[in-house]
Amino acid sequence: MSSKPLPPGSTLGILGGGQLGRMLSQAASRLGFNVVILDPEENSPAGRVSQGQIVAAYDDPTALRVLGQTSQAVTFEFENVPAASVAQLAQGGALVAPGPRALAVAQDRVEEKTFLNSVGATTVDFAVVDSVEDLIAGLERLGTPALLKTRREGYDGKGQIWVTSAAMAADAWHSVGERPSVLEAKAAFVRELSVIAARGRDGQIAVYPLGENIHSGGVLKTTLAPAVVDAATQGRAEAIARAVLEGLDYVGVLGVELFDLGNGDLRVNEIAPRVHNTGHWTQDGCVCDQFEQHIRAIAGWPLGPTKAHAQVEMTNLLGDEVEQWRALAGEPDARLHLYGKAEARPGRKMAHVNRVKGLG
Structure with a gap:
């Protein structure tokens, strides 16, 4: 390139x-x-x-x-x-940019986990599931509860189900449409973190501070950033992001979701070959946000600074929560980002709000 x-x-x-x-x-x-x-x-x-x-x-x-x-x-x-x-x-x-390989890897959860482990970005243990017999065998090896996910297309909690016993294997397999899937061992994590990183066409890499994520019903609700982490945890997250970016010869912004098992021990949940919901805080917390960073990267420009100048609490507005726009617009420390969607369906991401505080 x-x-x-x-x-x-x-x-x-x-x-x-x-x-x-x-x-x-x-x-x-x-x-x-x-x-x-x-x-x-x-x-x-x-x-x-x-x-x-x-x-x-x-x-x-x-x-x-x-x-x-x-x-x-x-x-x-x-x-x-x-x-x-x-x-x-x-x-x-x-x-x-990013190229077709990054997209193909991210579209298949088995390919994704195989790639991640090959570059040292460790995931939870997993099993490939192509039949109910595979599911039962996977449960025997990984234990219960375990999370069954379709290999392709699931997002925001869709296409997945927790399997709590071998007795529910047939029902679980039916619930994911009897499609090729992956069974994931449960991660004993204390919180979910994410890191947003970018790689330019010249190979330059820039990494933002970690964010801490809170989900509701399988959908991201809030990101707090920069997350309260020690230098070792931030360093490990940066090393993971770098390994993924270089392993894919990636150009653009990438999101990496992480399970924090404690004491800086991280497991990769999944990667997103694009700008990411957990990076929305950068719009009001950094000089160069993730969207500008992505444009800079694919256009071959120098990457922008990633240091945070504010503490931000990003909250997704789902469905009719967007009707709070008037009150949110009146909050002095809130920055409202509306998406221009006409229909506020339940669970649909309609907007987000960044509440900005000083770093102290």
């Missing part, structure tokens, strides 16, 4: 028109780039703040060709974009 930076006025393509694409587009605009979105939904949140939108399926060959020919670099906002589409863009000569 060329390290020659793209000048302002270049066009960037983004696969995906949701809130992450919207915030990426806004960051790109601040740096003087034009943005074209590819998304099947007309009038998408990202499309409304961009130069243009191609309304088509992510695997539409004509749309991909037009996007690749229009854009000097192409990226994506979420990992369920077909890896074949990213490969097609790259084969057509488009500069695509």
Whole structure:
């Protein structure tokens, strides 16, 4: 990949028109780039703040060709974009970042865990499950409770179920649609942490301070950042992020979710080859947030500073919680980030609010 930076006025393509694409587009605009979105939904949140939108399926060959020919670099906002589409863009000569390998690894939980362990980013023990017999054998080896997840497409608690005994194996297998899955041993963690890191086209790496995450119903509710961790824990997280970035020859921002087992002992839960919900705090806690950082990386610009200048509590607003916007807008230390989604369905991410405090 060329390290020659793209000048302002270049066009960037983004696969995906949701809130992450919207915030990426806004960051790109601040740096003087034009943005074209590819998304099947007309009038998408990202499309409304961009130069243009191609309304088509992510695997539409004509749309991909037009996007690749229009854009000097192409990226994506979420990992369920077909890896074949990213490969097609790259084969057509488009500069695509992150590359198709990172996407393919992150889309399959078995491939992901195998890769992570190969680069020293240790995960919990796991078993491949392709049948109810595999599930029973996995439970015997890993013990109960254990978490059964589909290998592909699950997110925000979807496509997974805790299995508490071998007697519920058949029901659990049915509940995930009898699809290829992975069984994960339970992690005896004291909290969940995450690290947001970036790698530029020249191999430069920048890592943000750790965040501590609180979930509700399988969905991230709050991130507190910078997390209260010792230097050894931060150092270990940075080493994990570096190993993943270099192992994938990655370009862009990456999210790494971690189980903190205590005393700096970390296990990787999963990686996200994109800007990440747990990095939203950087918008109001750092000079260069994760969205600008991603644009800098894929455009070949120098990476920005990652030091925190404030303590931030990021809270997701789900469904009709977004109706609190008036009260939140009146809080002096709150920064409200609305996603421009028309329908506030239950559990849908509609906005987030960053409550900013001094570092003391």
